[in-house]
Amino acid sequence: MTDQKNFSTDIDRRALISAAAASPFIFQPGAALANSGAMAAIRKAVEMQLPASIARIQDWVRNASIAAENSRMEEGAAYMMALARDAGFSQVARIATDGHPGVVGVMDNGADRWVGIYFMYDVKQFDAAEWSSPPLEARIVDRAGFGKAIMGRGATNQKGPEATFLAGLHAMREAGVKPPVNIALICEGEEEIGSPHFRQVALHPSIRPYLEKCLGVVIPAGWQNPNGAVTINLGSKGIIELELIASGEKWGRGPEKDIHSSLKAQVDSPVWRLVEALSTLTKDGGNTPAIEGWFEKVRPLTKRERELIALSARATNEADRKKALGVKRWIDDLSWEKSLERLAAQPTVNIEGLVAGYTGPGGKTVLPARAVAKLDFRLVPDMTVADSLEKLKRHLASKGFPDVEVNMSGGYDPTETAEGSAVIRAQQAVYDRAGVANTLYPRNAGSWPGVVFTGEPLKLPAGQFGLGHGGGAHAPDEYYVIESTNPKVAGLADATMGYVDFLYEMATISI
């Protein structure tokens, strides 16, 4: 999903200007790593291995697997397995699912604690014509304000950060240091299509027993904004992605194939049927879901969640955010803080795409036999995919549209992780010591399949963690910074040390 995007990226540019003369970012480790006696050796190995680490990201970007296009998925899984073995994981296995395969691996370092690491090996589709550098060449380019970056599909979502985590494992091995925790690695190839079969991977007997031992799970992420700050999400909205399809075939009215538009006077139109069905789903200009019972399970924001949002509102710049998005007003002309509350609290019905009949230049006088609306629904706690999907179908039937097909392609329930859990506190500790401003945010409006970890039966804390910076996820010119000229943003070496420190923090944090 587009959904692992940090929305505070690209803000606070003004703060950068005054800091431009400062010294480059240098990672500051925590006590556990500092006291381990291994830090200098690891840092040296990280720096020695930098060319190999960069090449690892580039080569992985060049080997793209696109689940949405069913493109090179077996190759992607095999590549992922090789990466895992290469980084020192054992019991590396391809996990068959009803969709594309997952990959798992185990690294038992004889430590007391286990940490789970979640990877995705698929990437989003792309249109090469929209890119300034070919999306599968992984060229190194200069990004103003950041430094050298790898540009390519998957560079930041999610191969760059993931490979940076692997670079930490390589460096520890090179330095002769056993990682201070055991690691359960779990990877899927369907993240960009809504993780429809990821539960089958997570609950597979070859990885479930190890996940059950974990203190928590993280996905590596490079979400420092230009000011160096990061947001720590305590959860994410859930999502349903589906198509609504109106067709003459299913309806039993209208044509079975496109016919001449003059026949509209004699023949019903599946496109108008779709428009009518859509118009029952929302009110207030599309801003409020109008599906029967949609708000029944919606839990209001808590006092603490509002506090966190207020803090976040003050720490971020509304004008910069509006500019970055190309937006002049928030819904209902809300204030910045109220719009952030709405962003966290409101379930949504979004139209991602509409397609029917002739879509090229000019017109073509046809009466289309079929019309499709591509929708995504964002769910807040305590909504669930199963309940929401059932409500949507009931709503369509009760409004007189039982023939409008609901073709769900992916989705998952909302995710929540406790503020006091070890993975959250460990993140705060690493960021704090590294001098990285970090803000807790109650709920990312985007989505990721963390509920597979946080929900039944595993019930593990789960989130995103990482230093570094990238941009353009799901968009043209996606990039991931490897050599930072920004004194507040980690480059590849510092981000690698961040992952190492995180493992040390997880090994020693109070639980």
Next chain:
Amino acid sequence: MTDQKNFSTDIDRRALISAAAASPFIFQPGAALANSGAMAAIRKAVEMQLPASIARIQDWVRNASIAAENSRMEEGAAYMMALARDAGFSQVARIATDGHPGVVGVMDNGADRWVGIYFMYDVKQFDAAEWSSPPLEARIVDRAGFGKAIMGRGATNQKGPEATFLAGLHAMREAGVKPPVNIALICEGEEEIGSPHFRQVALHPSIRPYLEKCLGVVIPAGWQNPNGAVTINLGSKGIIELELIASGEKWGRGPEKDIHSSLKAQVDSPVWRLVEALSTLTKDGGNTPAIEGWFEKVRPLTKRERELIALSARATNEADRKKALGVKRWIDDLSWEKSLERLAAQPTVNIEGLVAGYTGPGGKTVLPARAVAKLDFRLVPDMTVADSLEKLKRHLASKGFPDVEVNMSGGYDPTETAEGSAVIRAQQAVYDRAGVANTLYPRNAGSWPGVVFTGEPLKLPAGQFGLGHGGGAHAPDEYYVIESTNPKVAGLADATMGYVDFLYEMATISI
């Protein structure tokens, strides 16, 4: 426009079976041609020139001009001029317009009467991948039930029939026979985009004085159905083609470019705005226009129009028609006759196409900045384009959508021609004598720019005329029959004789 399509094509196939053993179609001329003493010589010339006539169609098809793609329009106009000169027209001229050029020509044979002939030199777009024979190769193929046909874009819409008319002029010259009427030829290159500048051609001083002398105007057409029958239309609906565009840019809300869909909780959606605007335009599942005042000028069907429709309903087969269209029910489950009344009488608001956001396979979690609905509106007498467009804009503004752009690309008012006019009676006479069953239909639900002739200031009768058969207008595998194996359908030679006879009929018919 798609709009010159004969909807009785493909019906009455059963009747063909019993006639399969009969002799091939042989054209029977009227008294004027028969008595002219020239018929045998003309027929001989037609047959001698058949290879050249076939080659003329093929070469013209190979030289395609596509107004919708602004492709080879000057070449198309020059080709049209050469065809006109070659057929004996003088004063052949390129007429500049605010769009693509028209072409006119005059053939003064010293006769008492003038007849107008309308040609289009542009053709519809095509997707070669959908064709069984390359659309610009104009190959000769076998069409089951019809015989040998030229397959290619423009073969029947409208170059085949037009070139067949020209073949009649060539044959008369070869036979040393002066055509019995004078001819004003008027051609446009924008028929397939709604004839936006055709008035500029028709009213140009180089052709208007000749048109004003004409008894009427016809466009050559090959619309015999498999049973040989033709429909004579006494008019056509008018049309408006336009796009409705909702965008964050014009609205001042929502994003200026596509953004991440999770932001729907914070940002307005131009796509929902389009859906809401659309839903105000119709009711009853899209079947009844709901634009304020839309029916104010609608003139109900007359008693005579209902009589003609009842005759037409009895002469055509509902089940075959439903099968050909892939339609199970007419609007409101109307009877065949009532559905044909509705087809003639009801103005329509049709969605030709919808396009917004991501339209490829699967989903993509974006909030699109722009959404477009492609619409066509069919107008019945006494509606006009200007009045209807104004009403649409007023309606959108009054419903709260003043920012939704209305981008009209073409259209014209409805066309009407009197049942007793010479061009209609001449058609009936030629068809009757040729043994071709013909039915008057009050109003084609499709559209053609005939209003430029029938409306102010020219006020000429205008319609379609021709023997012969083609199919696939605007669709893949468009074809035009040149050698008929169907005893009820004219091949190229007989169709050519039909045009010759029509000119003789126009020369002598009572006025």
